[in-house]
Amino acid sequence: MKTLSTCLALFFYVLCVNGQTQTINCEFEIKKLRSAYENYNKTLEEKKQEIAETKKSITQESLDKLGTLIKDRKAYIDSLNLTYTKFTSYKNVCTNIPADSIASWFPYKEPPTQETIARDTAQEETVEEPVTYSYFNEDVIISEDINGAERTSREKKVFNQVLKQVNQEAYFGDITIPKEGQEFCFYNNDKERQDTLKYTFKKIDIEIRDGSLADIQVLVAYKGSMLLFENYVGVSFLRYGYWASKNYLFYSQKQPTTNVDEKEFENLRIRLSDVLMYKYKIGNNYVPHDLTLELPKEDIDGNKTNLTAPATYQIKQDTYLDKIVELRAYTDFLALFGESDNGLVQLEGSAKFYVFPFSRQIFSSSMQYEFLKSITPYVHYAKFEEDKGLVAATSGVIGNTLDLVEKRFLTVGGEVNLLEIYQKNYPMKMNFFGTIDYNLTRVQNDTQGVENLKALSYGGGISLSSKRFNNFGFNYKLGLHWFDYKSYNGSSAIDLDFKVPVVKNQAEVFYHPNKNPNQAIFARLVTYNYKGSESDEAFYQFQFGYKFSIGSRTVKK
Secondary structure, three states: OHHHHHHHHHHHHHHHHHOOOOOOOHHHHHHHHHHHHHHHHHHHHHHHHHHHHHOOOOOHHHHHHHHHHHHHHHHHHHHHHHHHHHHHHHHHHOOOOOHHHHHHHOOOOOOOOHHHHHHHHHHHHHHHOOEEEEEEEOOEEEEOOOOOOOOOHHHHHHHHHHHHHOOOEEEEEEEEEOOOOOEEEEEOOOOOEEEEEEEEEEEEEEEEEOOEEEEEEEEEEEOOEEEEEEOOOOEEHHHHHHHHHHOEEEEEEEOOOOOOOHHHOOOOEEEHHHHOEEEEOOOOOOOOOOEEEEEOOEOOOOOEOOOOOOEEEEEEEEOOHHHOEEEEEEEEHHHHOOOOOOOOEEEEEEEOEEOOOOOEEOOOOOOEEEEEEEEEEEEEEEEOOOOOOEEEEEOOEEOOOHHHHHOEEEEEEEEEEEEEEEOOOOOEEEEEEEEEEEEEEEEEEOOOEEEEEEEEEEEEEEEEEEEEOOOEEEEEEEEEEEEEOHHHOOOOOOOOOOEEEEEEEEEEEEEOHHHOOOOEEEEEEEEEEEOOOOOOOEEEEEEEEEEEOOOOOOOOO
8 A cells, every 4th residue: 555655646746747847957856866866875775784793693682673674665766766766757858968977866776676675585584584493402402493495314213312312301591602613703891892893603512500500612713713601690581681791701711822911801891792692492491401502503413403504402301300409318327226316218399489580790800699589488398217217205204305406307498598609610519508397206205195295496507518520429509597496385384485596517428420409429428516605415317218200311402
């Protein structure tokens, strides 16, 4: 309809001009059209340059902007065509003017037609469209176009086999990287773009941990040399769209054989959103399992996935319960050899739920912290040997109140990670935690028999965790806890007008056989020291056991 209206208006315009052949000033009118044509053409060239710059970035924002710019360019080309049509009408009217004079007043050829515009636009949109792959694990990278003529029967067979193996697959989103050799601009310390300093993209390595891009390394080419840039602070998947354009990667090291002076680029930065785009699948914006990505990857036919265009990897994982719930079964050596009345067989289960897994930088350093990162509910059950799990009460009085803590047979509660501090390249993490749990202990009252006493425990402390290699680690916890029995046993005949304050020390060494994070052998030493004024009692636990998963499935990436 818009095109028809333009044509009708132009038709009446030509009729009017033809009726006024002798009254118009040909030179004045044609030069006025020339001025308008030049303005349209200048703006059109600016739009083309802006489109070219926008195409260098692969963020969602740049893709949206690109669509708007292409529409604007079409509008300016329409204006050029309309201006040229007006010029043609004047040229036909001014028959008494020499052709050379008219050509000097309007020295332009006919602009592109609508067919040319459509063909160029289609070509641009084809170039910008990333190639999409399913990323099942580092050995199975499969193009989504499995039905295309270029797909081999081997690839289709492997694809179908993978589908059979994936039981509860979760597709949590797309990660897009630039094409091989795509060019970008550096930024300086003030985050200002340096248009004259450009690098080309080579590869990116990412470690995903606790719901964030914890460790990022980008390899780029600059003046014939390879440079490595990495992040200071992790970027959460849940807020990647907001923080990616504000996060910059810092120079780490250069290729050993390069002759480039380090001072030339040690103050340069790479914007994360230039080299990595993450788009979550609607309804699946959650914290994924830990994994490592090294991109680009070759597909199963050995083809480089980002050779001709940006590559999109659809990250898919198996969401089995064994990656969420941690179960432990262990015994206490001191109880096993009769040295203490600790639980002979103990079972423990826990699960981590993330609240605010967002890393923040500490001032301008490489240290970072996370506030209220997660909540971990847990349950613990202890099986005591015969009557060793009973606390003695004589005439309604418990002689040693610390026995109530030692002989708990059921504990249900949760731990809150209040503040976690770490540096991504250091093996040590420190966090401050708070705990609250509900406890049950059996008491042998000499007047009323066996009774279950209830208690609410609350407290907090500090913990340190460290890893060596990928399969060996050490954890230490120091906490102060209060056990309140008075408020939760109102009908008991036992005198419970007290609280039991204890200091708990816990040191644990663990080992993952075959580097499988779902299974571990561990040894744990725990001490409880009474901190009341009545005594300085203490008891000890030395536990050895196995952390296992529900089923023994491999971790897919």
